[in-house]
Amino acid sequence: MYSVNGDLGSSRTLFDLSYNRDTVSWNTMIMGYAHGDKPEEAFQLFGKMVSDDYGGSPNQITMVALLCACSKLKRMDLGKWVHDYINICKFNINLILRTAIVDMYAKCGCLNTARRIFDEIPDKNVVSWNVMISGYVRGGYPSEAMASFAEMQASGVRPNGTTMLILFSVCAQLRDLNLAQRAFDYVHKNMIKFSLNLQNASIDMYAKCGDIEAARVVFNEMPEKDRISWTSMITGYVKFSQFDEALSLFREMQVANVKPDEVTLVSLLSLSAEMGAMELGRWIHVFMDRNSVKPGVCLNTALISMYSKCGVVEQAIEVFNKMPVKNSHSWTAIISGLAINGRAEQALSLFEDMRREGVKPDEITFVAILTACTHAGLVNEGHRYFRSMTKSYGIEPKVEHYACMVDLLGRAGLLREARDIIEVMPMEPSASVLGSLLSSCRILGNVEMGEELINKYFGDSSEAYVNLSNLYAEAERWGDVERVREVMKGLGRRERMAGGSLLEVNGGVHEFLCGKIQP
Incomplete structure (x- = not known):
């Protein structure tokens, strides 16, 4: 009873005091550990089981429990040992045990072995199929998961609610709205119970597939909502930059007396950061x-x-310093925060502290470091850190890192070096890379290089004419500006959409566009 209720301590005390331990009691304890927070204890107890004078004999249920422990521990070596033990002891490998073996290999990342054993199962049921499909989803192979789902239907096995939960996750991974709609319709057409878990999963699926309105329809029609429902909907709005809707829904969540969890609060803090809404963040x-x-x-x-x-870097430092546990994301966040707030020396100093602590930087960390070097004009340091990415950490620079280097060199007036960086990039230069160098050309009055870049990378696009016009205007070559604009008119090119921004004013968020204010 205690083991079933999660009180393993009390259960273990009674178990140790018992002199009449049969196979059922051993299995109950081992299963409790396998599903609990100490799966390694399942193996220690199993060792006692097979050597105890009063012990029972291991059976298929014992093996299922041990395989479950292997899955939680992600210990492929232990899993293979259990599989070998099953074969050596010649257990009757029934459907439940075969499925547990497939599940263990899938969760430990050995999908080929999992699939081979799965294919050998003669009487697959819905649980077997769910385990295999889920393994593909967990391993990041949504296409294989969909193919297995089709095989499942062709075999005559009817999907259940768990299958559809997995399928909704596949649709979300693929970002396939058409597939998502078909999966959603399948649930209703086949009278599969539209449980709270399925409703929450459909909100997440629609949001990740780009249809936030469909997600809201599902949310509004839910007769019962839990914290996951509210959080999924708020997170969806934040990802779509629909900040007003996210805030409004959070207020409704409070009125409904649903307490936000960590995921909700992270989404709201992300919203505050994107809007620069300091009051909301502080709240x-x-x-x-x-x-x-x-x-x-x-x-x-x-x-x-x-x-x-939001520009309150001292508060950010305070939060960082009080953290009992920090990971690479924490270090990167504070280094990036210092960099974007013009405190480059402090950012670089913290990066060295991070390295001394043995925390390995990732590609985002190096974007922050190169940004710090750019703001402080530290060209030599920027080159050194850029080279260390590959040399010291095996991180191949991405377009963002090249953009930082081009910006660093451009701001330092080293336009030819910046152009050389673009020439040797292993990928096509992005708009941010080219825009950075063009901006430096405008500021430094190097019209010739600016023209070369525009002609080479922009061709006859609207962006080419806009950039040319801006380049000539910065150099006060008004005749050339007028000539470019006349060419644009002759080609029927439209002007770009007016810019805008979101600002927090007196506790409310407003959108300011060129020429008007949108509340």
């Missing part, structure tokens, strides 16, 4: 303190990012 921080929310690494990192992007 969330106060909410956490008043409700005794103990922030984990992810939530603290979100606080650092929010304060940094």
Whole structure:
């Protein structure tokens, strides 16, 4: 009873005091550990089981429990040992045990072996198919998961609610709205119970597939909502930059007396950071303190990012310094925050602290470091850090890193070096890379290089004419500006859409566009 209720301590005490331990009691304890927080204890107990004078004999259920422990521990070596033990002891490998073996290999990342054993199962049921399809989804192979789903239907096995949960996840991975709609319709046409879990998954699926309106329809029609429902919908709005809707829904969530969890708060802090809404961010921080929310690494990192992007870097530093546990994302967040707020020397110093702590930087960390070098004009340091990416950490520079280097060299007036970087890039230069060098050409009055870049990379596009016009205007070559504009008119090219921004004013978020204000 205690083991079933999760009280393994009390259960173990009674178990150890018992002198009449049969196979059922051993299996109950081993299964409790396998599904609990100490799966390694399942193997220690199994060792006692096979050597105990009063013990029972291991059976298929014992093996299923051990395979479950291997899955939780991600220990392929132990899993193979259990599989070999099953064969050596000549257990009757029934459907449940075969499925558990497939599940173990899939969760330990050995999908080929999992599929081979799965294909050998003569009487596959819906659980077997779900395990295999889920393994493909977990391993990042959504296309294989869909192919297996089609095989499942062709074999005559009817999908259940768990199958559809997995399928919704596949649609979300593929970002395939058409497939998502078909999966959603399949649930209703085949009278599969549209459980709360399925409803929550459909919100997430529609949002990730780009149809936030469909996600909201599902949300509105839910007779019962839990914290996951609210969080999924708010997160969807944040990802779509629909900040007003996200805030409005969060207020509704509070009225409904549903307490936000860490995922909700991370989404809201992300929203605050994107909008520069300091008051909202501070309110969330106060909410956490008043409700005794103990922030984990992810939530603290979100606080650092929010304060940094809102320009309150001292508060970001305070949060960082108080963190009992830090990971690479935490270090990157504070380094990036210092860099974008013009505190390059401090950012580089923290990066060295990060290395001394043995925390390995990732590609985002190096974007932050190169940004710091750019703001401080540290050309030599920028070159050194750029080279160390590959040499010291095996990180291949991406377009963002090349953009930082081009910006660094351009701002330092080293236009030819910046152009050389673009010439040797292993990928096509992005708009940010070219725009950075063009901006430097305008500022430094190097019209010739600017013309070369535009002619080479922009061709006869509208962007080419806009960039040429801006280049000539900066150099006060008004005749050339007029000539370019006349050419644009003759070609029927439209002007670009007016710019705008979101600002927090008196607690409310407003969109400011060129020529008007949108509340």
